[in-house]
Amino acid sequence: MTIRELEQKANEIRQGIIDLVHISKVGHVGGALSSCDILTALYYEVMKVDAERAEDPDRDRFVLSKGHCVEGHLNILADKGFIEKEELKSFCQFGTRLIAHPNRQIPGVEMNTGALGHGLSVACGMAKAAKMQNRDYRVYVVMGDGEQGEGSIWEAAMFAANYKLDNLYAILDRNRLQISGPTEDVMRLEPLKEKWEAFGFYVEEIDGNDMREILYAFYKLEKVKDRPKLILADTVKGKGVSFMENQTKWHHGGLNDELYETASKEIAERTRRLCYE
Amino acid sequence: MSKTACRKALTKTLLEIAEKSKKIVVLTSDARGSVTLNDFAAALPEQFVEVGIAEQDEIGVAAGMAACGLIPFVCAPAPFLSARSLEQIKVDVSYSNTNVKICGVSGGLSYGALGGSHHSIHDLAAVRPMENMTVLMPADAAQTGWMVKTIAETEGPVYMRMGRNGVEDIYTEEDVSCFEIGKAHLLREGRDITLIAAGEMVWYAKCAAEMLQEENISARVLDMHTIKPLDIGALRAAAEETGYLVTIEEHSVCGGLGSAVAEYICQNCPVPVKILGIPDEHVIAGDSPEVFAHYGLDGGGIAKTVRELLNKQHMEEKK
Structure with a gap:
């Protein structure tokens, strides 16, 4: 896909996120929107995954460590044919498998997540398994910045570097807000780049809402051998819906009809603008 | 009658089955001595993964490996596996229904004189309510060997707890044919x-x-x-x-x-x-x-x- 097509696709997924949060009246909308461009780049350009061959042992693996931001992931899985689009309407409804966190009952989901700080270890296990079985699939894991507080993340970081997991691509959605407020006020994380480098990762710092930068980062990281890699993606929480952008209160919330209309209009406007740019 | 430690039967059997199947992998958290994994590590280094003193990571890594078709046996002291990494057992193993075999050695009061930090008399209560989980406790070496072989061939999460010390042989190799999980x-x-x-x-x-x-x-x-x-x-x-x-x-x-x-x-x-x-x-x-x-x-x-x-x-x- 071209950069423009990917941007349009990301916009489509943004509308899907808004739809789900409107249906269910709940959802971790802010983080779903901040990570939307990254997930779109992964599923439509970077990763080798195919709903027709969902069990292919050589498929690339994806783990959403910040599992609460599942809304974008579900929309992508539906768009890619892993699940029916119709099923999205059951999001968070009684008896559904489309709960508010990824789980393996959903085709295309590799691991149940939800509790924070688990995804990197799981991704390390998948990457190490590839090396042990001489397979050349890659493992992609999207982490939140709030979850960097979990000690288990840093255990996994040591493991990844120790075993030179260069088939592991970690993406840190650095939107700078967690449920109680700015990450640096809740528990200081900086200097994050230096921390990850000290743990043995090759770190690429980018604007995580810029499709061109995201794709270029993956292209560059491809060439790095013998080290795990991390994209430190500077993002905007709530990206694409102006009243949500950089607002702590939109970490989690539902949309009433009025706000839904406002958000949808804004996304539609962005889509139109992209056609003329 | 003689005495054998169940952990020795565990590692002996693991070596036996891992020689036949590359899918069997063993993870430990700086516990190769206490689990008696040195022979395994020397014989099959490519099927042995040292995680360091990081039980949370150990279980998560094992779950990721299981999701990619390996059969990981996590072998480490029960007091730490069943407490430090309990959330990983709950989410990455039980809830995710991954084929991880958690082998807690030196369980119960094996480390009697080392105190409460090293006891695991809470572990059955902790793992028993977890979905998909099979919970096992072998009585002696022969039963341990049978258990290891059986769970390796059966898909699904297992928590298997054994002690550290030598225990009297109760069963013979022939007795195991009548056992069933x-x-x-x-x-x-x-x-x-x-x-x-x-x-x-x-x-x-x-x-x-x-x-x-x-x-x-x-x-x-x-x-x-x-x-x-x-x-x-x-x-x-x-x-x-x-x-x-x-x-x-x-x-x-x-x-x-x-x-x-x-x-x-x-x-x-x-x-x-x-x-x-x-x-x-x-x-x-x-x-x-x-x-x-x-x-x-x-x-x-x-x-x-x-x-x-x-x-x-x-x-x-x-x-």
């Missing part, structure tokens, strides 16, 4: 009372039954090697045929084998159940045999409890 093994027939034990306590239950026999008390002994799923058929038969159950476990009296048995019995075929285990208090220090004796969990202690229970019952019937 989820089925209690009838070690000794009896009609007056049933002793239900698991793990190292099976030996003490057997000793108690032999002592009681000399006093004409006929005690049935069930080796409940599978704590979950529980063999309710054997429990019902024991309740109906012997009328009194005594459970014996190297675990807190809260939430372990005794609780599991009581949960079924009180709702389905109520008979008196006595739960023998570690009381809900600060655990006394000492070698595990000393501590077992202190809490009445050795052969003599169990026999004494049974005598008292039956006498009391007899007195009540007379009234």
